[in-house]
Amino acid sequence: MSESLHTVTAMPAERRPGCPFDPPEELIRAREHGPISRLPFPSGHQGWLVTGYDLVRSVLADARFSSRKELMRHHPLIDYGDIEVPPAPPGEFLLMDEPQHSRYRKPLVGKFTARRMRLLTERIEQITAEHLDAMAQAGPPADLVTAFAKPIPVIVICELLGVPYADRGRFQENIDGFMNGETSDEELIAAYTAVQAYLSELVAAKRADPTDDVLSDLLDSDLTDEELRGIALILLAAGFDTTANTLALGAFALLRNPDQLAALRAEPALADRAVEELLRYLSVAKQFHRVALEDVELGGHTITAGTTLILSLNTANRDPERFPDPHALDLRRNDGSHLAFGHGIHQCLGQQLARVEMRVALPALIRRFPSLRLAVPAEQVALRPEAADIHGVKSLPVAWDA
Template sequence: MTHTLPSMPTSRQPGCPFDPPKELIEAREHGPISRFPFPDGHQGWLVTGYDLTRAILADPRFSSRREFMKHHPIIDYGDIEVPPAPPGEFLLMDEPQHGRYRKPLVGKFTVRRMRLLTERVEQITAEHLDAMEKAGTTADLVTAFAKPIPAVVICELLGVPYEDRGFFQENIDTFLGGEAGDEEVGAAYVATQQYLAGLVAAKRAHPTDDVLSDLLDSDLTDEELQGMALILLSAGFDTTANMLALGTFALLQNPDQLAALRADPSLTDQAVEELLRYLTVAKQFFRVALEDVELDGHTIAAGTTVILALNTANRDPERFTDPHTLDIHRQEGGHLAFSHGIHQCLGQQLARVELRVALPALLGRFPALRLAVPAEEVALRPELADIYGVKSLPVAWDA
């Protein structure tokens, strides 16, 4: 008998801020795929197994197109018409439109080019650690460290003036944070789009040495460049910011792993990959079947929405040994934290550089770093948020 998850969990277990909601873990125990009735009555599917999730992410019979995303797993929006993604917002498109936007960017985010950024990321990180140290022996790690570092990096890459980075932090937080009302989210989105329209126009008039200016010689319109910039800014900021804060929280709550990393910095790359797997901040993706598809003995009918629980797939015991344990010595690779297939995260190498630089620098600067509040008082982002993480992380250290 096929398991059914009656509703999408909206919170995590008390005391388990790093684990997926227990209902998702229990669903995986019943098998890699479950029935899921959406609040609006649509009969969809939930995939929690690693192999099946990976297969769907690479299967062109499943669409990412925004106009097909009519069903929300928690909110009943009724029978609504969803417009196609605006020009340039390629994450919500299929081929060939997706490739037209992604292809010009691939060369801008290569492993080699991102490694060349390491020195600049080190400088930015050191500047923020200096500021923390001068300010005293306590800080909110989110506002003092986790958010500003990726904000500065992605703004510099795209040629956003330094003084405008706060504008982006505030507005991206609003439309991705999962707590603002519809009007507030809409206003933040519109304000960001208007700013980016002005930025693209400014680059046309006076190109500079940045990714956005590099794209001016292509056949992309200003509106398309604006949409691409929005995707890069939001993805390049929010995911890394939450990984830095939540990753630090996870290490502080696993002192044996923290001690091992301090004792052997050569484990940094492995530790970053394990934190990416263990936390999976981009926790769910959605796909819609374009035709009838047979999967694991089930027929996914054309037009059906499928929820891919990446956070649970990355905890699949059939793929990872002792999956609910944070183990920085883990040798099993291949996590899905950056997705898979044509939509695999374009900026994954940039995120890795930032995490590999910033986390060891933080731990090295403050050897006695610790939570300044009980762990259960750390404010977490709601499950409604697109990206999971902490809203604030009060920390302290010795002078």
């Protein structure tokens, strides 16, 4: 493998037709040249693309690389020119460093432990069964995205945060509006503003009448209503969009790998390994951005202070130096060290919830519909654009023997 310095010229690189699960070919080629490449931005800024597992993991754990929104002046798609990027709004802790980050995250940690999430299993099983019943009653064909992958996580996260049932459809539509990568700037701003306005109303309602939910539990803290709104936005968006796309893309991957689908159906004990392998293989959260706060040596190169790095999680999780035969979906792979949930202080708070939802929903789907299959050729399944932060499918038409 050559360690010569490679330059990536196209971000986001497009996936090859018919390869909806593999990272874009240009990113795979970059990893073959070495774990770090040069990446020129539209603004003219000379940044870096990190594709190797070890380097991505080390950057995520290194406080010398910042997540602060106001430092993210350089984007691989957009030239902001002289526009100042504002700091993250109060509560939106994913785009903050310490100590602000921990102030918001710490009160939440105990509410998303593996034990507490496992206690939700029965409710998730009930929600899943209700949606599979509805699919069976309606009969084939069905869009697995709208019938299965989206409603299950949105109901779960809304119940956790105390969003009234009647409001869930409106919330889901607005979250889709600013996360699908296809809306215009005007539509994106409108959707984001609508979610913010709704969450302000929700926080006020919890102040007036607390209920048994995570948001109400936070009312006794010193967090302001504005901060609670920001926290709720992070939890709702992350708890819905990433899991929904993992469920849909995971079902697609199983249908495209019938030997693995058969193994999971025949061996329910494979479920835990299957979840970890699908998380690694799909890596729906494709990349993170970081900015160097000081000069840092990384992979034999000096990253100067103020330089932007794009961390490619999907190539890190396909790194052949870390995962043997990395482009194969192998549900018997016994390795949960993937970076699908990130690493370090920003590692996904809701990762245990996502695991439980996947462990319940995907095996239930393939048990309920033994003859489940794609209703269109795989090449016709429409993918979300690479510009979207989260990879997935727009719809997944399926059929079965009724």
